[in-house]
Amino acid sequence: MQTFEKLTPGDNLGTNRQYFDDEVATDWLELFPKDEKNLPELPSGMISAITMRAYC
Known part of the structure; x- marks a missing residue:
């Protein structure tokens, strides 16, 4: 399991x-229906969701 203490800047955690x-x-x-005005660009709030999915 990765913990904060084990993380080193620049480490590759995978793809x-x-x-x-x-x-x-x-x-x-x-x-988030109000984000429709930003499409087709990726809604900025989605970055958190993508990061969490990738980390899992």
Whole structure:
């Protein structure tokens, strides 16, 4: 398990590929409908969700 004490700046924790397609956008907009004005760009609030998914 990675803990803060074990993390070193610049360490590669692995790779993760996620796609932002229409299905993902639809799911996101169910939670945050006001973000529709920012599409087709990735909503800035989604960065946290992507980071958490990648870390998991």
